[in-house]
Amino acid sequence: MTVGEHCVLGSQAEVRLNSTTESVGLIGDGSLLGNFVSLYEGVQLQGDVVVEDNVHIGYDTVVGVGTRIMYGAYICDRVQIGDGSRIAGFVCDTSVIGDGCTSMGNLVHAYSDPAGDWWGPDEASPVLQDGACIGMGAVVVGGVTIGAGAYVAAGAIVTKDVPANTLVTGTNQHQPRPRPNEA
Structure with a gap:
């Protein structure tokens, strides 16, 4: 190393500042x-x-x-x-990112209740399945799932689930992802 x-x-995590029982x-x-x-x-x-x-x-x-x-x-x-x-980029609390993923954008909570208890339960977080790719500056909002092999283009905004092997551009604009030999 x-x-x-x-x-x-x-x-130390802020909720355990005085605890000595946690592993480092x-x-x-x-x-x-x-x-x-x-x-x-x-x-x-x-x-x-x-x-x-x-x-x-x-x-x-x-x-x-x-x-x-x-x-x-x-x-x-x-x-x-x-x-x-x-x-x-940024990855919010409790996000799950699978094997072989690339994330160059931001995975964020929806913050649907901005006046809610800050220390209450977390909102649902994004999930990236194996091989998903999030382009530079893209934003994935809330508890959505990005399917295996899906590609979210740079600057795109995603607020809905994305099926496997799908290309997302703009705001939630889904289309089948072309394979390299099809381009």
Whole structure:
């Protein structure tokens, strides 16, 4: 494991600041942490994970084998990320990202009740199934599922489930995803 300068490992989650019973987390063999990385308590980085500079990973997040967390990514609490994925942008609490996914945009809660209790139950979070791709600047809002092999184009906005192997452009504009030999 290689750790860059000015990293914070095991920073306490705000709800457990006075607790000493929680684990500090796990960093697997072959992992690389860049500079100015913050890993909160309970984070698990499986083997061969690369975390680039200026990344925040919230408490109890699990990152799968061979995944790369790209420069400046902000991953909130209790996120599950599969093996061999590439993650940038923003990922809200309790999002689930499958194996071999790419997310360059933002996965966010709908915040349908902005006056609600901030510390109440989380709203549903996005789910990316294996091989899904979220383009740069795209926004996936709320508890939607992006199907396996689906591609959300750069700048698109998604508020509805996306079937497997579908291309999304604009706002919820779905069409079958062309295969490389069909283009």
